Amino acid sequence: xxxxxxVSEAEWVxxxxxxxxxxKEFTRARDALNxxxxxxxWVKVEKAYTFDGPDGTETLAQLFAGKKQLxxxxxxxxxxxxxxxxxxxxWADGFNGYIPHLAQRDTAFVxxxxxxxxxxxxxxxRMGWTFKWVSSLKNDFNRDxxxxxxxxxxxxxEAYYNYRMSGTFGPERPGIxxxxxxxxxxYHTYSCYARGLDMLxxxxxxxxxxxxxxxxxxxxxxxxxxxxxDEYAK
Numbered sequence: 001x002x003x004x005x006x007v008s009e010a011e012w013v014x015x016x017x018x019x020x021x022x023x024k025e026f027t028r029a030r031d032a033l034n035x036x037x038x039x040x041x042w043v044k045v046e047k048a049y050t051f052d053g054p055d056g057t058e059t060l061a062q063l064f065a066g067k068k069q070l071x072x073x074x075x076x077x078x079x080x081x082x083x084x085x086x087x088x089x090x091w092a093d094g095f096n097g098y099i100p101h102l103a104q105r106d107t108a109f110v111x112x113x114x115x116x117x118x119x120x121x122x123x124x125x126r127m128g129w130t131f132k133w134v135s136s137l138k139n140d141f142n143r144d145x146x147x148x149x150x151x152x153x154x155x156x157x158e159a160y161y162n163y164r165m166s167g168t169f170g171p172e173r174p175g176i177x178x179x180x181x182x183x184x185x186x187y188h189t190y191s192c193y194a195r196g197l198d199m200l201x202x203x204x205x206x207x208x209x210x211x212x213x214x215x216x217x218x219x220x221x222x223x224x225x226x227x228x229x230d231e232y233a234k
Contacts, residue, residue: 004211042180042187049141052117053110053134060141060179061186063134069107070179074147076172077113077120079137084113084123087223088174091201095131112136114148114172127229145191147175162193176200 007015049060064070075092076085084092092111102109111133113120120133142148146161153159154168161173174197178190198204207214216222 037190040190042189045179045186045188047140047144049136049139051112051134051136051141052138053132054117054121058134061181061184063108063110063132064179064181064186065108067103067106067108068181069105070181071102071107071109072145072177072179073109073111074142074145074173074175074177075111075113075133076147076174077115077123078171079115079119081115082119083228084115085172085174086226086228089127089228090203090223090226091174091197092127092129092131093229094202096129099131110134112141114142142172145175145177146193147173149173162196 045060050057051060051063053063060070063072073088073091073095076088077083095109095111099109109131111131113133113135114137115135116137117135120135124130124133136142143150149159149161149168149171151171154171157168158165159168160166173193175191175193176197177188180187180189204214214222216225219225
């Protein structure tokens with residue numbers, strides 16, 4: 001027997017209309033937050049970064065591919081790993097379809113990891129992905145944007161992440177950074193980490209609409225259930 005309130009259609013509609021007002025309030029608050037995010041100050045990127053990718057060696061500015069805006073997915077893939085992070089891969093399964101739409105709004109998209117290019121290419125082929133993925137193995141990009149943790153920090157159990165000191169759980173962490181290009185100058189405009197990445201996972205938000213939701217409350221850690229998409233039982 002389902003242990004949930006079951007009512008008439010008319011009662012359901014009234015309950016839904018009351019909840020819709022809360023959803024509208026949330027939407028308006030989110031719109032206001034987005035406007036405030038866009039008004040944040042920028043930082044000029046002074047350091048020169050070069051990356052290894054499918055188009056050879058490229059600078060950060062070249063990753064814009066002629067666009068004004070660049071979204072970088074900091075993808076957890078340590079050079080010593082044989083596969084990328086399964087949670088990052090959960091997000092990445094939605095990337096392919098975004099690229100042409102982002103391009104129409106003057107925005108390029110790229111994933112960046114520390115693993116060497118040959119590992120990125122092999123894993124991308126396995127997963128069936130086509131988005132651009134470059135290696136930062138030869139530069140400090142991941143470290144500078146808070147997503148690579150040093151062995152010393154891991155040993156101490158504390159590192160700077162998400163704009164504060166926090167515990168460590170390995171050499172790599174997830175994040176997203178956004179950049180803007182004005183002529184030859186590149187500016188860092190935004191980064192987010194941890195639960196700040198949540199809204200970028202469409203599958204999670206579809207699950208949020210269902211009666212069971214994400215069904216993770218009894219899991220520790222929450223994403224224990226996630227697998228690479230080719231590793232789920234058929």
